[in-house]
Amino acid sequence: MKRLEIDNIEVEVEPGTTLLEAARKINVNIPTLCYEEELSIFGGCRLCVVEVNGGELLKPACATEADDGMIVKTHSPRVREVRQTLFELIIASHDISCELNCLTCTRQSSCELRVVAEDIGISRMRLNPIYRGLEKDFSSHSIVREPNKCITCDRCIRKCEEIQGIGIFANSARGPETEVTTFQDKGMGNVECTNCGQCIISCPTGALHEVYHSEGVWDALYDENKHVVVQTAPAVRVAIAEPFGAEPGTVATGQLVSALKRLGFDGVFDTNFTAYLTIMEEGTEVVKRVTENDNLPVLTSCSPGWIKFIEHFYPDYLKNLSTAKSPQQMFGALAKTYYAEQAGVDPEDIVVVSIMPCTAKKFESRRPEMNGDVDFVLTTREAGMMIKSAGINICDLPEENYDNLMGVSSGAGDIFAASGGVMEAALRSAYYLITGEELEDIDIKPVRGLTGLKKAEVPINEDLTLKVGVAHGLSNARKMMELIKEGEEFHFVEFMACPGGCIGGGGQPIRADMTSEEALQKRLEGVYSIDSSKKMRRSHENPMIQKLYDEFLGKPGSHKAHKLLHTEYTARGLN
Amino acid sequence: MVIEKKFLKGNPLKDISEYDFPGLRRALSLGQENVIQEISDSMLLGRGGAGFPTGTKWSLALEQAGDKKYFICNADEGEPGTFKDRFLLEERPLKVLEGLMIGAYAVGADEGFIYIRGEYDLPIKIFREILEDARDEGILGKNIFGSDFDFDLTLVRGAGAYVCGDETSLINSIEGKRGISRIKPPYPIQEGLFGNPTVVNNVESLACAAEIINKGAGEFVALGTDNSRGTKLVSLSGDINLPGVYEIEFGCGTLEEIINDLGGGVSYGNKPKFVIPGGLSTAALLPEELNCGYSYEDIEEAGSSLGSGAIIVVGESRDLVEILLKVSRFYMDETCGTCFPCREGNKQINFMLNQHKNKKFTRQEVEIIKDIGDAIAAAARCGLGQTSLSLIESIFDKFPEELIEEVRHSEKVRNR
Structure with a gap:
């Protein structure tokens, strides 16, 4: 067993337990976005970063294993500050604008960004969204992709690959142009997509949704x-x-x-x-x-x-x-x-x-x-x-x-x-x-x-x-x-x-x-x-x-x- | 007066028939533990930029269980202003090969890779020939020099991504995957290339290791300062009269002396506007801060970092915003795009700088830039991200009057 201290509370966990899991054990909720319990760890959104032993570099709770004697602060002033800035960046990349209005979004009532905003207690939004101008993918009879809403958390990629064993999605390009797409950008209707829609369930932002028939x-x-x-x-x-x-x-x-x-x-x-x-x-x-x-x-x-x-x-x-x-x-x-x-x-x-x-x-x-x-x-x-x-x-x-x-x-x-x-x-x-x-x-x-x-x-x-x-x-x-x-x-x-x-x-x-x-x-x-x-x-x-x-x-x-x-x-x- | 100290430098050494590999031969007779002990005794710090003790890395790798280990030479030299590895690869490639093989032997690796930056045509050509010759001569292969050490080395040409200089990204790249960083731990020493224990060392570190085993740790450890032993290859560039690669004993003089004595002084104006002491990922130093000794500890005390040893001089007549834009463009393009702070942060910074061709920044804008800088430094996934705003932030810190709107009167009163 590993003994550590999270937010001044002593915790004892099995070796191999992550800080995120250890914190949940004592009912401390650390916000996450790219994390999904059944998928592999991605460590991309960094919202779950915490202070470990007062170190300068914050550690992602989803990817850091609990260890003996760790002193972890999950909501210290510094952590909360960094999280706010990270969230501002994420929102700016999600292209919230008149065209991509929350009110018409398929996820208006189940938006994870909104849940996370509340969890963080977001109090500022200072950055301009940078519009990426990517085309929507209407090639499938079942599913629509709106890449401008995508924050590249890769949950759909992992869901399709790890849970469904298909893998129609991948990252392409690099740096700021990094995007989630299908093989050779062919579109979901032209690859081995089974239309199962599990990617929709995993998407936190409504970048994937069904083809509406309503x-x-x-x-x-x-x-x-x-x-x-x-x-x-x-x-x-x-x-x-x-x-x-x-x-x-x-x-x-x-x-x-x-x-x-x-x-x-x-x-x-x-x-x-x-x-x-x-x-x-x-x-x-x-x-x-x-x-x-x-x-x-x-x-x-x-x-x-x-x-x-x-x-x-x-x-x-x-x-x-x-x-x-x-x-x-x-x-x-x-x-x-x-x-x-x-x-x-x-x-x-x-x-x-x-x-x-x-x-x-x-x-x-x-x-x-x-x-x-x-x-x-x-x-x-x-x-x-x-x-x-x-x-x-x-x-x-x-x-x-x-x-x-x-x-x-x-x-x-x-x-x-x-x-x-x-x-x-x-x-x-x-x-x-x-x-x-x-x-x-x-x-x-x-x-x-x-x-x-x-x-x-x-x-x-x-x-x-x-x-x-x-x-x-x-x-x-x-x-x-x-x-x-x-x-x-x-x-x-x-x-x-x-x-x-x-x-x-x-x-x-x-x-x-x-x-x-x-x-x-x-x-x-x-x-x-x-x-x-x-x-x-x-x-x-x-x-x-x-x-x-x-x-x-x-x-x-x-x-x-x-x-x-x-x-x-x-x-x-x-x- | 600073002069060069030649420990790594020497006559061109490229023809395998003219070289006897004395360091490697000595290593094979010393045994694995003794080689590592000697490297540890030399107090050699990794020369790629992070400065991790090479002896410690090797001894951790030796301790790893498992039949299969890999040894990789990181020759993906991409830090802007850095070209000292290129010098070694072109002029002293056999020393690099020798260091690599000594390391592989010491940690128990029988397979290695040298990952060379894609744009380095000449080094790639040279190494291709060397590998062919080394196999013909039995220097690579089974029972090297009659010992029970087997080793083969593969050359991999980089595809142009700066991030692949990060060891975990480099490993992904060798595996044929996207050049993106991996989450650590596990460290490459535990689970690296194809899931096996892997050591990744910089070119210069390996050249040092070859000379240390060849000449003994004593000679190396006698050079330099308490915390920075030996010599360092420095790439001098920017607004300077005599750019080039110079070998300097640590502590032999100040940054200012290096710039003037070896670099022949500033070429764009009479004095530097500022100097970047360790590559684009390190904070700028003002002319009055250049009076610091050249060692890891002294430069750190001055508020920056020795990094890869790239000293970039910026002449006094340069336009700051133009420099900021170029630096930010570089990081925006070169982030691998995986973690949000680095990808979105560098994009936002570039976007904000682009709005500011001819006017000063408001205090709120500077605050945003600083917040993004803090978030990236604290939360990015790899070294590239964590240091990507060091330089930009330091320029804002050091040139407020040139970049930031004057503090309004009301604010002054309130601040009192």
Whole structure:
């Protein structure tokens, strides 16, 4: 153990503990900007500098290990003075100006610079912003980069490289021209970006944000000739209350429905309905392919970030992907066929909107093979902004039910929001499809939780034990793919691009007040609380789904189901 | 009257067939510990600018566990006004090679690099030939001079970044990465090139080490002052009649004498406006402060630093703002861009100076410049940043009447 003194308080910490961690142990908050718990130490912003043993040179608390006998001052007059000046410099580099106004910034309410300003107690701002005149990057369907807002803390670079294992960003040029960019400045739409949006979550300044679809949605809502329907993904309901001040994991399903109705949507539906359909189609496919030993393992296909990843990095395995479309796209396809028929509306007049925890869904909706079935995709954040700007506080609303036609959901759909959820739901149904019996022990715990790679064996009958795997976060996806490449046997593997699954999606609210790990954990608890409280926890029990097959699709895997609910993939390789 | 003391200087020494490497041979017979002891006894301080004791560095490196260690010669001489390493690389390259090999042997490194500034065409050419010849002659390779010391050396040409003179940036550059500093600790001695213990020494330090082992520590330690032993190669430049590289025994005279006796006096006006005693990263000294002896301790007492030994003389008719702008432009361009204080601070300073072609600075502006200077010195990530405003700040300190608006009457009263 190392014994030292921080701000006149004795502290004892494990060797290897940094001064930042040691200070947090005694509830001393040292401001940081380039530091993020799960990423490697960068030591660039220098806001966390502290005085050690009265030395002239201040030490970065994030990168200095605690040592015996150290006397550390984290907020001495000199430290506070230096921090103020550093912050002035950072703000000047962030180009706050009329054009880059805080008020129109995507991070207006979750700006880390504002939090840090408060932590420092900033009392002066004497420097002129120096405008860099860099061009915005609009090349991606999912994400926009505004390099003039970038302060080059490199968190996006580290997130993409260390957590997602991709590395589309790098620093280029040097000195004052140093910037974060993509390979050869090609733009995010022209490199191996998976659109997962994790970089957005890491960016402290709003230099990265989603491609906004909200203007298009407003226009559609205002157009009396349009019939606008909306679907909400499972992970949205445990996060949508956050922009209104609620804790992550607060379940606001009914309030969300209510808010969307007030906004003027003609139909408000639950993506769980088609999540459930995905399970039926995918489950049928798994059973068929396992029985016929056809291109095993079957890989899930509902996470569009993961799909783009495999298209770039493991194109040889595209034949292993389930051909089932994602729930979002199944909804789009059905809305413009089955629903149009049922509601008696011309499909041409139907506008389909999705609210997703995801930025990659925007890209997915623009894939040519999806025929434009989904017109607009809003992230949880955008939906929150729209609701707010309609004068609605979601926390104050009564609960309402989803519209009926495609509305009743089973718990099996809700758990799609978390890593392992698709697998668990599919296992519940696959067991039924193979054995004709219900799975007794319904919670399949080994596939739950935030462990990066999960494996389980589920005995189905005397001849068959299903070997399944779950990976979330693209670094883990890569590890899982390598295991498969090396010949490890699986029947069915679930992949989610984002750490934690959809609850940790790149479109979820950004917390300036807690780590992403903490937010994930709370949302996770929310998701499983919904599931366990539901009576109907197996996809195949849903009466609306049975009705849909009876009236419209035939049976799972039918010709019509294939035409509407299945898709194909593109081998992209490396650029 | 100051005259040169030739300890490192000598006749050109470039032809490997004419040199017997007596220092290296002696080192191999002394054994690793004894070599390091002798370097420690000589009290040699690193000549790159920071002045860290070479013996201590080597002995720490020897103590490091691990089979693989690297030894690097830092020949990325980039400090403006400094050209003494170039002199050694062009005139006495075999001494540099010898010092490098002595060091590598002493710390247990079997692989080395010499990282030469990209613009140094001639030294690069010379070293290329020397490395080829040394391999042919078996001076590099296995069982050097019949000992069990194996060593090979690779030449790396710098790509033009000043920051790569910082040892951690230089290591990144050799690894093929961006030339940016690393966070210390771990120090290169613990985890340097490719994660292995690595010693980085300046060219002049290694030439000194070669002569110390060759002639014995006694001769070296007898030269100079108590805290500054031996000689120093000084690069005299600026508004001076006889610029060049001069070898000076520490304590042999004052800065003023060096400028006049060796440099032939000031060329742009009758007297200097100020003198930069140790390269662009050191504080300016006024003419009346030049009466200080030439040693690490004396120059420090005068409020500056001996740095790399580059003495730049600025004649009395020079325009201060023009100088400030050039200095600031240099640091703005050469910061690696990683840490915020250095990148943004130098950019802001340059921006502010540029607004001031023909008018004086307000007191508030000077205060901002001073605040930025303090923040950079206290919080920048590497030596480049920490010292990047030393000179500019000192010029503001020393020429207030020329640069700063007069104190208003009301302020005078309030200050009383």
